Amino acid sequence: MPDILPSLAEIDExxxxxxxxxxxxxxxxxxxxxAADEELMSQRIAEQEARLELLMKQHNELFR
Numbered sequence: 001m002p003d004i005l006p007s008l009a010e011i012d013e014x015x016x017x018x019x020x021x022x023x024x025x026x027x028x029x030x031x032x033x034x035a036a037d038e039e040l041m042s043q044r045i046a047e048q049e050a051r052l053e054l055l056m057k058q059h060n061e062l063f064r
Contacts, residue, residue, distance in 0.1 A: 011059045018052040 006014070025045050 005062075006058070008059065008062045011055055011062065015052065015055045015059065018048055018055060022048045022052065 022045065025041065025048060028041070
C-alpha cells in the first residue's frame with residue numbers, strides 16, 4: 001500500500017500537538033527521584049523536538 005501524505009491541515013494539527021507536548025514537558029516540576037527520571041524527561045523532550053522538526057520539514061515541503 002503506498003504511503004498517503006498528510007494534508008497541510010493535518011500536519012499543522014500535529015505541529016500544534018507536538019508544541020503543546022513540549023510545553024507540558026518543559027513546565028513539569030523537576031523529579032525528586034533522581035537522575036533516571038531526569039534522563040527519561042530529557043529523552044521525551046528530545047523525541048518531541050525531533051517530531052516537531054520532522055513535521056516542520058513536511059509542512060515546508062507541502063507549502064512550497
